[in-house]
Amino acid sequence: MQIPQELKYTKNHEWIKVLDDGQAIVGITDFAQSELGEIVYVEVETVGEELNKDEVFGLVEAVKTTSDLYMPVSGKVLELNSAIDENEGGNPGLINEDPYGKGWIIKIAITHPEELEELLSADEYKALIE
Amino acid sequence: MKEETIPLKKTPLVEIHEALGAKMAAFAGYWMPIYYSGIQSEHKAVRNAAGIFDCSHMGEFVVSGPQAEDFLQYVTLNDVAKLQPGKAQYTLMANHRGGTVDDLLLYRLEDDRYLLVVNASNIQKDWQWLQQHSSPFEVELEDVSDQIALIAVQGPRAHQLLEALLGNSFEPLRPFHFVQAKIGHIEPVTISATGYTGSGGYELYIPARDAPSLWNALLDKAHAFNALPAGLGARDTLRLEMGYCLYGHELTDEISALEAGLSWVIKWKKGDFIGKEALLQQRKQGIKQKLSAFYALTRRVPRADYSIVDVDGATVGWISSGTLSPCLQRPIALGFIPPSTPEGQELYFQAGSKRFPLQQTKLPFYKGDCP
Numbered sequence: 289m290q291i292p293q294e295l296k297y298t299k300n301h302e303w304i305k306v307l308d309d310g311q312a313i314v315g316i317t318d319f320a321q322s323e324l325g326e327i328v329y330v331e332v333e334t335v336g337e338e339l340n341k342d343e344v345f346g347l348v349e350a351v352k353t354t355s356d357l358y359m360p361v362s363g364k365v366l367e368l369n370s371a372i373d374e375n376e377g378g379n380p381g382l383i384n385e386d387p388y389g390k391g392w393i394i395k396i397a398i399t400h401p402e403e404l405e406e407l408l409s410a411d412e413y414k415a416l417i418e
Numbered sequence: 419m420k421e422e423t424i425p426l427k428k429t430p431l432v433e434i435h436e437a438l439g440a441k442m443a444a445f446a447g448y449w450m451p452i453y454y455s456g457i458q459s460e461h462k463a464v465r466n467a468a469g470i471f472d473c474s475h476m477g478e479f480v481v482s483g484p485q486a487e488d489f490l491q492y493v494t495l496n497d498v499a500k501l502q503p504g505k506a507q508y509t510l511m512a513n514h515r516g517g518t519v520d521d522l523l524l525y526r527l528e529d530d531r532y533l534l535v536v537n538a539s540n541i542q543k544d545w546q547w548l549q550q551h552s553s554p555f556e557v558e559l560e561d562v563s564d565q566i567a568l569i570a571v572q573g574p575r576a577h578q579l580l581e582a583l584l585g586n587s588f589e590p591l592r593p594f595h596f597v598q599a600k601i602g603h604i605e606p607v608t609i610s611a612t613g614y615t616g617s618g619g620y621e622l623y624i625p626a627r628d629a630p631s632l633w634n635a636l637l638d639k640a641h642a643f644n645a646l647p648a649g650l651g652a653r654d655t656l657r658l659e660m661g662y663c664l665y666g667h668e669l670t671d672e673i674s675a676l677e678a679g680l681s682w683v684i685k686w687k688k689g690d691f692i693g694k695e696a697l698l699q700q701r702k703q704g705i706k707q708k709l710s711a712f713y714a715l716t717r718r719v720p721r722a723d724y725s726i727v728d729v730d731g732a733t734v735g736w737i738s739s740g741t742l743s744p745c746l747q748r749p750i751a752l753g754f755i756p757p758s759t760p761e762g763q764e765l766y767f768q769a770g771s772k773r774f775p776l777q778q779t780k781l782p783f784y785k786g787d788c789p
Contacts, residue, residue: 322441325651326456328742329717349719351457351742352651354769374717 289417290318292388296360296404297413300342303388304360306404313369314360315392316348316383319417324350327380332357332368332394339365341403345394348383361403363396429474430567430629440649446538448475451649460648461655461744464617465788468573469648470636473621474629477541477563479548482531489555490532493548493692494524495675497685501526506594506612510683511547512693516674516700520544521665523612525596533608533623535568537665551692567629569622571636572656575643576619580609582639591620602635604628614653616660616784655741661711661752661781667722667738668709668752676700677754679709707735707754711783712765712776714740714749720767720776726753727773729764737767745788751776 295303301320306312321327332346339345339359346357346368369392370376372383383391398404408416426449435442440451451472453460463469481490490498496509503526511519520540525533536544545561552559571579581587584601591597591611599607601622608623624632637647654664661679663669668678674697675683684697714720720740725733740751755765759778766773 325441325453326458329719331718349717349742351655351744352452354719354721 289322290388291410291414293410295388295410296407297410297416298358298360298407299416300358301417302358302360304404304407305392306398310401311366311395311397312361312363313392314345314394314396315387316357317413318387320355321384321387321391324348324353324355325384326351327383329374330368330372330380330383330393332365332373334365335368335394337365338399339363341400348380357393359396360407361396361398362400363398366395366397368394427475429472430626431472431474431633434630434633435472435647438647440647445650446475448538450475451647453649453651454647457649457651457655458744460646460652462788463644463646464573464615464648464652464656465745465784466574466644468571468575468579468619468640468643468645469615469652470633470640470645471570471572471648471653472568472629472633473570473653474567474626475538476568477536477538477544477561478566478568478623479534479536479545480527480531480560480562481534481548481557482560483555483557484530485556486530486532489552489557490524491688491691492555493551494522495684495691495693496524497688498524498526498532499688500685503528504595504597506596506610508594508683510669510675510680511544512675512691512697513671514693514696515672516676516693516696517671518665518669518673518675518678519547519671521663521669521680525608525610539666565626567624567626567632569624569629569632569636570613570615570619571622571645572613572615572619572648573617573645575645579636579639579643579645580620582642583635593618601632604632607632614662615656616662616782617656652744654739655744658739658741658750658752659743659745659782659784661783663709664739673707673754674700674705677705677707677709705757708757709738710735710753710755710759711779711781712737712751712753712767713779713783714751714767715775715777717749718769718774719749720751720753720769720774725768726755726776727766727768729766731768731773733768734759734765740767743783745784750783
């Protein structure tokens with residue numbers, strides 16, 4: 289199970305990677321994609337909205353289950369990764385194949401950077417799922 | 419991760435599943451493989467080639483004795499008298515309210531000796547139910563669940579795969595027929611032309627200790643037939659594409675055979691049986707809910723326990739099972755609605771605060787094409 293050291297994690301199995309410009313990208317962990325199985329559809333209807341930490345920003349449909357996606361920190365949803373968006377000809381299966389890379393889900397503008405401190409480190413997340 | 423308070427039971431193949439890298443999860447008290455390579459690839463392998471399933475979690479009871487037939491006539495809905503040795507039948511056990519104790523396969527091994535194959539989740543309940551009702555009959559019950567392993571080989575190439583394993587050709591068994599055989603050093607093997615996928619094939623009952631060697635032998639041959647090991651995930655999507663009931667979803671202690679669309683199982687003229695009066699009453703008064711099949715018209719997938727609502731948002735029923743269909747590449751579902759619902763009525767499933775359109779359709783969803 290991959291858990292990259294440089295990322296921050298949530299108990300809901302999202303990861304967040306802060307970019308140089310104060311923006312961040314958010315996805316779900318390798319553990320989450322393996323629990324869900326093949327992801328067939330991603331729905332994010334919150335692009336342009338400002339959401340609080342732990343609010344639902346979208347959902348993923350896997351073959352056998354549906355799972356909500358939660359904001360790891362407060363922020364404005366800037367975009368949905370078109371590479372995983374079926375409506376844009378993308379392939380949701382990229383989340384399974386490359387959950388920390390091509391399968392990222394949204395880009396956000398962080399509004400409360402101090403909330404990053406509350407997130408789990410890679411080691412803490414590893415302890416959570418074991 | 420959810421804490422398990424009761425230790426999970428293991429099939430004789432659990433180490434092999436883990437070594438194959440299967441995604442494992444708890445199901446009916448067993449630690450079971452959900453998928454190996456992926457639900458959809460395994461599903462398509464079954465539709466177009468073959469899949470190999472560990473179904474050893476299923477329960478098996480032997481019922482024998484001079485009144486075995488009478489007893490089984492009394493506790494099940496189908497007609498046991500019609501069942502010849504060497505044949506199996508799909509049947510149900512009803513409770514006195516007409517609800518369903520379990521659905522099961524009944525094998526007539528000999529004139530006065532039967533094998534019942536029951537759902538893993540119901541082993542204890544069924545065992546108690548049978549014990550409780552057996553006293554007036556001269557029968558012996560034996561729970562052999564832990565002694566028997568069950569490997570299903572399903573799909574259009576299952577027969578060839580089995581021939582390769584046996585090293586000789588044999589006549590395909592007709593559906594619901596079974597034979598006793600020897601495979602390598604393994605005996606007895608009960609080869610049964612049954613399954614839960616809608617793609618044909620066999621179910622192999624073997625002594626539990628022989629499960630690893632049979633499984634490995636099947637997997638050795640699998641590649642030549644494009645066959646894959648398949649988990650419970652694909653087992654569920656396959657049965658759902660056919661509209662087969664799954665206990666706990668389409669059948670429960672509260673849902674009757676009539677409501678679940680299984681009236682064909684009930685043989686009214688065979689004499690007395692548990693649940694007959696309640697079921698007759700239901701038939702006379704009409705059922706309040708009926709199992710129906712639906713397509714969902716968007717990409718959102720209806721899931722078990724979601725409400726079915728009408729155009730005004732009033733709840734008219736509920737979804738009992740739903741999935742993305744790997745063959746159709748669209749969401750499909752089973753659910754219960756009043757039988758009086760007009761065929762063209764606009765229906766939706768409610769997911770959180772949103773609702774999504776459904777379209778009633780006929781079973782099976784799978785029409786023989788799985789690209």
